[in-house]
Amino acid sequence: MHVTVIAKAPVAGQVKTRLCPPCTAEQAARVAGAALFDSLLAVEAVADLTGARRVLLLDGEPQSWMPATFDVVAQRGDGLEERLRNGFQDLGPGVIVGMETPHVGAALADAIAAAHRGVDTIGLATDGGYWMIGLCAASVDLAHDLFDGVPMSVSHTGLSQLRRLHLHGRRVRLLPTARDLDTHADLVAVAESGRSGRLAAVAAAVLAEARVAEARVTAL
Secondary structure (H helix, E strand, C coil): CEEEEEEECCCCCCCCHHHCCCCCHHHHHHHHHHHHHHHHHHHHHHHHHHCCEEEEEEECCCCCCCCCCCEEEECCCCCHHHHHHHHHHHHCCEEEECCCCHHHHHHHHHHHHHHHCCCEEEEEECCCCEEEEEECHHHHCCHHHHHCCCCCCCCCHHHHHHHHHHHCCCCEEEEEEECCCCCHHHHHHHHCCCCCCHHHHHHHHHHHHHHHHHHHHHHC
16 A cells, blocks of 8 residues: 655746746745645655555656655656556555645545545545545556546546546545645645645745845836
8 A cells, every 4th residue: 555645846947837927937846845845744644654655656856855765656647647547557556645735644544544445535626626536456456447538637627536436436535625736826825824844934935035026126
Protein backbone atom coordinates (compact mmCIF):
# COMPACT_ATOMS: atom_id res chain seq x y z
CA MET A 1 0.00 0.00 0.00
CA HIS A 2 1.35 3.43 -0.89
CA VAL A 3 0.60 7.04 -0.05
CA THR A 4 1.77 9.18 -2.94
CA VAL A 5 2.12 12.88 -3.70
CA ILE A 6 1.74 13.70 -7.40
CA ALA A 7 3.60 16.89 -8.22
CA LYS A 8 5.56 18.98 -10.65
CA ALA A 9 9.06 19.96 -9.66
CA PRO A 10 8.81 23.60 -8.48
CA VAL A 11 10.68 25.23 -11.35
CA ALA A 12 10.01 28.87 -12.22
CA GLY A 13 7.83 29.24 -15.29
CA GLN A 14 6.56 25.65 -15.11
CA VAL A 15 4.36 25.66 -11.99
CA LYS A 16 1.49 27.76 -10.64
CA THR A 17 1.42 29.90 -13.77
CA ARG A 18 -2.15 31.02 -12.99
CA LEU A 19 -0.69 33.06 -10.13
CA CYS A 20 1.24 35.16 -12.66
CA PRO A 21 0.54 38.05 -12.54
CA PRO A 22 0.56 39.44 -9.91
CA CYS A 23 3.20 36.91 -8.84
CA THR A 24 6.43 36.53 -10.74
CA ALA A 25 7.38 33.10 -12.04
CA GLU A 26 9.97 32.84 -9.27
CA GLN A 27 7.41 33.67 -6.58
CA ALA A 28 4.96 31.14 -8.00
CA ALA A 29 7.69 28.49 -7.87
CA ARG A 30 8.36 29.39 -4.20
CA VAL A 31 4.67 28.89 -3.45
CA ALA A 32 4.69 25.53 -5.25
CA GLY A 33 7.81 24.44 -3.41
CA ALA A 34 6.31 25.36 -0.05
CA ALA A 35 3.09 23.51 -0.87
CA LEU A 36 5.03 20.41 -1.87
CA PHE A 37 7.24 20.62 1.23
CA ASP A 38 4.24 20.74 3.55
CA SER A 39 2.45 18.00 1.60
CA LEU A 40 5.43 15.68 1.88
CA LEU A 41 5.54 16.28 5.65
CA ALA A 42 1.82 15.52 5.94
CA VAL A 43 2.16 12.34 3.90
CA GLU A 44 5.19 11.26 5.90
CA ALA A 45 3.13 11.49 9.08
CA VAL A 46 0.39 9.36 7.51
CA ALA A 47 2.93 6.82 6.30
CA ASP A 48 4.43 6.60 9.80
CA LEU A 49 0.95 5.93 11.18
CA THR A 50 -0.18 3.40 8.57
CA GLY A 51 3.05 1.76 7.42
CA ALA A 52 2.33 2.77 3.82
CA ARG A 53 5.11 3.25 1.30
CA ARG A 54 6.04 6.91 0.74
CA VAL A 55 6.13 7.92 -2.93
CA LEU A 56 6.68 11.15 -4.81
CA LEU A 57 5.19 10.78 -8.30
CA LEU A 58 7.19 13.53 -9.95
CA ASP A 59 7.10 15.45 -13.21
CA GLY A 60 10.62 16.86 -13.46
CA GLU A 61 13.94 16.37 -11.75
CA PRO A 62 14.22 15.61 -8.01
CA GLN A 63 15.62 18.46 -5.92
CA SER A 64 18.14 18.17 -3.10
CA TRP A 65 15.68 19.21 -0.37
CA MET A 66 13.21 16.41 -1.15
CA PRO A 67 13.28 13.82 1.67
CA ALA A 68 15.23 10.63 1.04
CA THR A 69 12.46 8.66 2.79
CA PHE A 70 10.34 8.97 -0.38
CA ASP A 71 10.70 6.79 -3.43
CA VAL A 72 10.73 9.13 -6.44
CA VAL A 73 8.82 7.69 -9.40
CA ALA A 74 8.57 9.49 -12.73
CA GLN A 75 5.11 10.33 -14.00
CA ARG A 76 4.06 8.60 -17.22
CA GLY A 77 1.48 9.85 -19.70
CA ASP A 78 0.33 13.03 -21.38
CA GLY A 79 -2.77 14.21 -19.51
CA LEU A 80 -3.47 14.03 -15.80
CA GLU A 81 -5.91 11.16 -16.26
CA GLU A 82 -3.14 9.10 -17.91
CA ARG A 83 -0.66 9.99 -15.19
CA LEU A 84 -3.07 8.97 -12.45
CA ARG A 85 -3.96 5.74 -14.24
CA ASN A 86 -0.32 4.86 -14.87
CA GLY A 87 0.59 5.85 -11.32
CA PHE A 88 -1.83 3.34 -9.84
CA GLN A 89 -0.82 0.69 -12.37
CA ASP A 90 2.85 1.21 -11.46
CA LEU A 91 2.37 1.46 -7.69
CA GLY A 92 -0.67 -0.70 -6.96
CA PRO A 93 -3.40 0.00 -4.41
CA GLY A 94 -3.08 3.10 -2.28
CA VAL A 95 -3.67 6.83 -2.33
CA ILE A 96 -2.55 9.61 -4.66
CA VAL A 97 -2.83 13.18 -3.39
CA GLY A 98 -2.06 16.54 -5.00
CA MET A 99 0.66 18.87 -3.74
CA GLU A 100 -1.59 21.76 -2.62
CA THR A 101 -3.69 20.49 0.29
CA PRO A 102 -1.41 19.63 3.22
CA HIS A 103 -4.01 21.06 5.63
CA VAL A 104 -6.22 17.99 5.11
CA GLY A 105 -3.42 15.46 4.80
CA ALA A 106 -4.31 13.70 8.05
CA ALA A 107 -7.50 12.40 6.37
CA LEU A 108 -5.34 10.20 4.14
CA ALA A 109 -4.98 7.70 6.99
CA ASP A 110 -8.71 6.97 6.61
CA ALA A 111 -8.18 6.49 2.87
CA ILE A 112 -5.43 3.93 3.46
CA ALA A 113 -7.66 2.07 5.91
CA ALA A 114 -10.51 2.11 3.39
CA ALA A 115 -8.29 0.70 0.63
CA HIS A 116 -7.37 -2.20 2.90
CA ARG A 117 -11.11 -2.89 3.26
CA GLY A 118 -11.71 -2.83 -0.50
CA VAL A 119 -13.23 0.66 -0.51
CA ASP A 120 -12.15 3.52 -2.79
CA THR A 121 -11.97 7.13 -1.64
CA ILE A 122 -12.10 10.57 -3.21
CA GLY A 123 -11.73 14.06 -1.78
CA LEU A 124 -13.52 16.70 -3.81
CA ALA A 125 -12.13 20.21 -4.20
CA THR A 126 -14.13 23.41 -3.93
CA ASP A 127 -13.25 24.41 -7.51
CA GLY A 128 -14.90 21.25 -8.90
CA GLY A 129 -11.81 19.06 -9.08
CA TYR A 130 -10.53 16.58 -6.53
CA TRP A 131 -7.54 16.74 -4.24
CA MET A 132 -7.02 13.01 -3.68
CA ILE A 133 -8.12 9.61 -4.86
CA GLY A 134 -7.57 6.21 -3.30
CA LEU A 135 -8.05 2.84 -4.97
CA CYS A 136 -8.19 -0.65 -3.51
CA ALA A 137 -6.58 -3.62 -5.27
CA ALA A 138 -9.71 -4.57 -7.24
CA SER A 139 -10.06 -1.00 -8.54
CA VAL A 140 -6.42 -0.81 -9.61
CA ASP A 141 -7.19 -3.70 -11.95
CA LEU A 142 -9.82 -1.42 -13.53
CA ALA A 143 -7.60 1.68 -13.65
CA HIS A 144 -7.86 2.01 -17.43
CA ASP A 145 -11.66 2.18 -17.27
CA LEU A 146 -11.71 4.35 -14.17
CA PHE A 147 -9.59 7.18 -15.57
CA ASP A 148 -9.54 7.17 -19.36
CA GLY A 149 -11.73 9.91 -20.76
CA VAL A 150 -12.50 11.58 -17.44
CA PRO A 151 -12.29 15.35 -18.16
CA MET A 152 -9.59 17.02 -16.10
CA SER A 153 -9.24 20.66 -15.02
CA VAL A 154 -12.90 21.53 -15.56
CA SER A 155 -15.64 22.53 -13.13
CA HIS A 156 -17.10 19.01 -12.96
CA THR A 157 -13.93 16.90 -12.84
CA GLY A 158 -14.54 15.66 -9.31
CA LEU A 159 -18.14 14.65 -9.92
CA SER A 160 -17.20 13.03 -13.24
CA GLN A 161 -14.54 10.94 -11.50
CA LEU A 162 -16.95 9.97 -8.74
CA ARG A 163 -19.59 8.96 -11.29
CA ARG A 164 -16.99 6.87 -13.14
CA LEU A 165 -16.16 4.99 -9.94
CA HIS A 166 -19.85 4.34 -9.29
CA LEU A 167 -20.43 3.35 -12.92
CA HIS A 168 -18.01 0.46 -12.42
CA GLY A 169 -19.66 -0.65 -9.21
CA ARG A 170 -16.98 0.60 -6.86
CA ARG A 171 -17.73 1.36 -3.22
CA VAL A 172 -16.57 4.92 -2.57
CA ARG A 173 -16.07 6.89 0.64
CA LEU A 174 -15.97 10.69 0.40
CA LEU A 175 -13.16 12.44 2.26
CA PRO A 176 -13.51 16.08 3.36
CA THR A 177 -13.89 18.68 0.63
CA ALA A 178 -10.85 20.99 0.47
CA ARG A 179 -9.69 24.14 -1.27
CA ASP A 180 -6.60 23.74 -3.39
CA LEU A 181 -4.30 26.51 -4.63
CA ASP A 182 -4.52 27.66 -8.23
CA THR A 183 -5.54 31.33 -8.27
CA HIS A 184 -4.61 34.58 -6.58
CA ALA A 185 -7.77 34.31 -4.45
CA ASP A 186 -6.64 30.87 -3.29
CA LEU A 187 -3.23 32.31 -2.39
CA VAL A 188 -4.86 35.06 -0.32
CA ALA A 189 -7.03 32.48 1.45
CA VAL A 190 -3.97 30.41 2.38
CA ALA A 191 -2.08 33.48 3.62
CA GLU A 192 -5.02 34.48 5.83
CA SER A 193 -5.78 30.95 7.03
CA GLY A 194 -3.64 31.04 10.15
CA ARG A 195 -2.29 27.59 9.32
CA SER A 196 1.10 26.46 10.53
CA GLY A 197 3.70 25.27 8.06
CA ARG A 198 5.77 26.70 5.26
CA LEU A 199 3.01 27.27 2.70
CA ALA A 200 1.02 29.85 4.66
CA ALA A 201 4.20 31.74 5.55
CA VAL A 202 5.45 31.80 1.97
CA ALA A 203 2.00 32.82 0.68
CA ALA A 204 1.94 35.77 3.07
CA ALA A 205 5.49 36.79 2.15
CA VAL A 206 4.82 36.59 -1.60
CA LEU A 207 1.67 38.70 -1.28
CA ALA A 208 3.59 41.30 0.74
CA GLU A 209 6.30 41.39 -1.93
CA ALA A 210 3.66 41.85 -4.62
CA ARG A 211 2.12 44.78 -2.74
CA VAL A 212 5.52 46.46 -2.43
CA ALA A 213 6.22 45.97 -6.13
CA GLU A 214 2.80 47.39 -7.05
CA ALA A 215 3.39 50.42 -4.84
CA ARG A 216 6.71 51.10 -6.52
CA VAL A 217 5.13 50.96 -9.97
CA THR A 218 2.32 53.30 -8.86
CA ALA A 219 4.86 55.76 -7.46
CA LEU A 220 6.74 56.07 -10.76
